Amino acid sequence: MNDIIYVGLDVHKATVAVAIAEGTRGGEVRQLGSIPNRADHIAKLARLIHRDTEFCWRM
Template sequence: MQNNMFIGLDVHKASIFVAVAGGERGGEVRYWGSVPNRPDHIR
């Protein structure tokens, strides 16, 4: 059996918000944080 994790990115001009969800149906979705939308921060 595989363990899957899904990552969601909500991209805006100034920032990127990150959420993660477990692979099972109805799994918990959690806000992970945000980073400035700049290459040095995304790296």
């Protein structure tokens, strides 16, 4: 099964607000909160979301 999860990042100088949305019509959208805008915290977030999936980065 190919499930899509969209990850929204609202990037600021000190913090990054994180939200995720299911890729289906009417799917659940959840705000996960804010994390420090530091490479180690972004990497930890990616590991938590990644699990057994692949990433596609879009800017």
